[in-house]
Amino acid sequence: MFKNYIKIAFRSLKKQPFFTLINTLGLAIGMAGGVLIGLYIYEELNHDNMFADADRIYRIDMDIKFGGAEIKTAETAPPLAQVARTDFPEVENSVRFRNQGSNLFRASDKTDNIKELNTTFADSTFLEFFGLDLIAGNEKTALKEVNTMVITRSAAMNHFGTIDAVGKSIILNNNTTYKVTGVLEDLPKNSFLKDYSVFMAMAGNVASREDIWGSNNYFTFIKVVPGTDMVTFQNQLDGLLEKYVLPWAQRTFPGMTAESFEASGNYLRYHTIPLTDIHLYSDSSIEMGEKGTIQNIYILSFIGFFLIFLACVNFMNLSTAHSLKRSKEVGIRKTLGSNRSQLVIQFLTESGLVAFASMVVALIIAFIAMPYFNDLAGRSIEIPFAKPWFYLIILVATLLLGLFSGSYPAFVISKFVPVETLKGSNFKSSSKWNIRSFLVVFQFGISVFLIVGTLVVFQQLDFIQSKDLGFDKEQVLIINDAYAAGDQVAALKQDILQLSAVQNATVSSFMPVPSSRSNSSFFQEGKLDQQDAVQMQTWRVDEDYIKTLDLEMITGRNFNSQSVADSTSLIINESTLKTLGVTANEALGKRVTQELDQEAPVYFTIIGVIKDFHYESLRDDIGALGLFMDRSTGSMAVKLKTADFAGAISAIENIWTKRAPGQPFDYRFMDDAFDTSYKEERRLGSIFIVFTGLSIFIACLGLFGLAAFNAQNRTKEIGVRKVLGASVTQITVGLTTDFLKLVAIATIIALPLGWFAMNKWLQDFSYRIEIGWQVLTVSALLVIVVAIVTVSYQSIKAAIANPVNSLRSE
Incomplete structure (x- = not known):
């Protein structure tokens, strides 16, 4: 059968x-x-x-409010990993990473450097902790000694042309020699370590051995024993504040207690997040992957x-x-x-x-x-x-x-x-409102919802692109790794400034795009209690930084490289004024320090105030920021005044080759670097466009089918109407109106749902658009036009049919 x-x-x-x-x-x-x-x-x-035992691996994160700043971070203090192992019997093992960003490496027998984009210090427990096997080398001893490293297969091929790299030497940033003690298979593409190619022994990181609970720079992972109650473990973590953090803080603030700390509105909370949840659920401001x-x-x-x-x-x-x-x-x-x-x-x-x-x-x-x-x-x-x-x-x-x-x-x-x-x-259906009508309403409701989503995503991206960020990102070329020029950095900058295509240039690791970041606590002179702390970003810049990025000076003056006093001067932004509780003019001349534990602390004098600019993503509010005149050679920003970018870049590269021979010339434009902060939103917008188009196409096929059904079901009715004098236009409008009612119902239902959902999505941005009536109107009109085009073919075909043929079928 x-x-x-x-x-x-x-x-x-x-x-x-x-x-x-x-x-x-x-x-x-x-x-x-x-x-x-x-x-x-x-x-x-x-x-x-x-990773091995992934279900038992957790990262310890920290939420902190101090000095007017609220921070959610995945980086914690250096002693935390050791404390977790010794104080908590639930912790079977731990490992730390200290992110080092991009660095220049070269084999000891070569002269040209190769840039590795993602490098990190790692504890000697790293390989065993995650169950990683080496292609070459011993997993248990590979990262025990100072100045040793494990590299991935790709890095080994880049530097040595072979994976047989154990025992060979690599020079870091033309300075420190490391010995390769292990070669690791390239890490999986859906792991937080996928982009990392170099793991250096934590033994070589001096700060990792310091008993400092106020410096948070280490990603700390723990592996708990099977059956651990994580709720109970979390309660035990809460005790770290009184047992370790406060005793350390009391060296600087002798009278600080848990009660006084919380009474001033501050808090510090440790909490765990499962390894497998980090990618999708972490709300930390900094991540390894x-x-x-x-x-x-x-x-x-x-x-x-x-x-x-x-x-x-x-x-x-x-x-x-x-x-x-x-x-x-x-x-x-x-x-x-x-x-x-x-x-x-x-x-x-x-x-x-x-x-x-x-x-x-x-x-x-x-x-x-x-x-x-x-x-x-x-x-x-x-x-x-x-x-x-x-x-x-x-x-x-x-x-x-x-x-x-x-x-x-x-x-x-x-x-x-x-x-x-x-x-x-x-x-014939027993009801005018039948399941086919419901399905068409459902189809077009989804299409309207997706259209609203697509328009909102791209409006937000357009808002980000067009918003006044407070600095000029156009025609700014960022030369990465300026430190590769060694003692020639100043000469490199001066040579570049001589080019007719160059308007200005500045050397600094700190840029208002994804780059180096550093937070510190400062105290006003005469206000040295913990409740008076001011938490702010500390950026080391040169005297041309403000001019190159076209930052607006509200009051005061810029740095002067000829003034010895400016080595202890400070320029703050408007947000810092709010934390200090003073006006711009009142701030001038005030002094701040971060060395409360020193007999003769260094004070920095505020000499200027700049207008707030968006140095973080528009998802975040603008925080307190201080600019200090100091050497920081991570990168160089060059403001161009020509449309011939290719010619300008070629001329700059020639100077680079002269001043930094054998070093890779790596550059990016600031506006492109800014856009990378929103690549997830761009991807989402592109995916929305593709699948919204597909959903509309499929919905139109369904509507086309229902139009054909309706036209066939009403063949005799249409014939009778034409015999009685109805025009083609009247019949076409009549047939089309039936479906437009369904589309209208779908639109009425879907528009508020789309508005609500996309408003929730926009909550992730501190600076965002308002969803206006234009978005809803365009969405409605678009889907109605598509519906009319889809239905009109069947409607017109039925309306122009010979009534004799349709009536003869009886």
């Missing part, structure tokens, strides 16, 4: 090639989108799961689910629309003895065949689209064709989709009454 079902299903599908093609294509597009999004979500949810958000996963899950659902709805509508052509077939089958269950199985078999054909096409589409999707999403996802579970999921999903998408048409068609179908009567 089943063989007969298959044979009849093939014949039926073959007899209607256009209908089969449309159904298969619509379902395949939805399935392909679902496969791509599903694989993306799977990779995101499985971040860092590959690229951070995603669970909100984006929810959004993509929503898009993926409804993309598939829309494809199924499209199948239902098209199948139902086509059912009229098969009404006589159903009538004959029932007359000859077929029962309803047999008919249901027959039609479900057809939908199953279409679903399997669609899945094959979907996998082909997904395979072809995967490289483009990876570019779009910034990932390295692969379709796991070698994994048996993948085929099992695909098989089950296809069966479920086939049953789901075919169930409604199967039960509707099998319900036809033989007498009426053989007589030629059309099947």
Whole structure:
């Protein structure tokens, strides 16, 4: 019997090639989108799961409020890892990382440096802690000695041309010689360590051995014993403040107690976060790896689910629309003895065949689209064709989709009454508001929601691009690793300033784009209690920094390199004034220090106040900032005054080659570096555009199917109307209006939902747009225009048909 079902299903599908093609294509597009999004979500949810005992690994984070600043950070004090091991029996092991950013390395027998973008100090427990095996070297001893390092396979190939690198020497920043003691396989792409290529022994980091609880620069991971109650463990962590932090702080503030600390509005709280939750759930301001958000996963899950659902709805509508052509077939089958269950199985078999054909096409589409999707999403996802579970999921999903998408048409068609179908009567719904109408409303509601989301994301990105940031990021070239020029940095800057294409230049590690950051606590002269602390960023800059970035001076003056006194001068921003509780003019001449534990502390005199500028992402409020005139050679910013960027860069590179021979010339434009802060939002916007387009396309196929159904169902009515004098325009408008009502209902429902959801998304930004009526209006108009274009073809076709033919069919 089943063989007969298959044979009849093939014949039926073959007899209607256009209908089969449309159904298969619509379902395949939805399935392909679902496969791509599903694989993306799977990779995101499985971040860092590959490490040994990942379910028992936690990172200790810290929330702190002190000196007017509230900070959520993943970096903690150097002694914390050791304390965790000794004070808490639940802690089996611990490891720390001290991020070092990018550095220049070269093999000892070479003269040219190679830049490694992500390097870190790591404790000797690193490899054992995460269950990592070395390609070469001993995991237990590789990071025990000072000036030793473990490098990845890629780094070994870059520096030595072979993975046989153990025992060889590498020179760091033309200064310190390290011995390679291990070669590690490149780390997985969905791990927080994926970008790191060099792990240096923590033994060489002097600060890591200091008993300082106020310097937070170390990522601390712990591995707990099986069965540990993390709620109880968290309560024990709360005791660290009184046991260790306050006794250390009392060296500077003898009278400080937990009560006085909290009474002044301050707090310090340690808490844990599971390793596998860090990527999506961490709210820390600093991370070792690229951070995603669970909100984006929810959004993509929503898009993926409804993309598939829309494809199924499209199948239902098209199948139902086509059912009229098969009404006589159903009538004959029932007359000859077929029962309803047999008919249901027959039609479900057809939908199953279409679903399997669609899945094959979907996998082909997904395979072809995967490289483009990876570019779009910034990932390295692969379709796991070698994994048996993948085929099992695909098989089950296809069966479920086939049953789901075919169930409604199967039960509707099998319900036809033989007498009426053989007589030629059309099947009519008992209600004007039926399930097909509901499905169209649902389809277009989702489309309107996605359109609103797309417009809001891009409006926010446009707002970010066009907002006055308080500094000039246009035509500013950042030369990375200026320190590679050694004692020639000053000469390098002067040579560059001689170029006609250059307006100004400044040397500093601190830029208002992703770069070096440093927070410190300062105290006004005469106000040395802990409640008077001022927490602010401390940036070391030269005298040309303010001019190069076109920062606005509110009052006071800029630094003067000829003035010895300016080595202890300070320029603050407006936000620092709020923390100090003074006006700009009152701030001039005030002195601050951070050396409360010194007999003769160094005081810095405020000589100027600059207007606030956005040195952090627009997600964050502008915090207190202090500029100090000091040497910091991490990078050089060059303000260009020419449109010939290629010529200017070439001239600067020639100077670099002269002043820093053998060093890599690495540069970026400040506006591009600024844009990288919002790459997740850009990716989300691009994904929104693609899948919104697909959802609209699928929704239009469904509407097209319903329009065809409606036109067929009202053929005689249209014929009678034309005989009685109705014009083509009147009939077309009448048929189109029916569907526009559904689209209008969908729009009315979806607009407030889209507004609410995107307002929640915008809450992540301290500086954001307001969703205006224009966004909602454009979304509504766009979907209405698309609906009119989709329906008009069937409506016009039905309106211009010869009424004689339609009436003769009676």
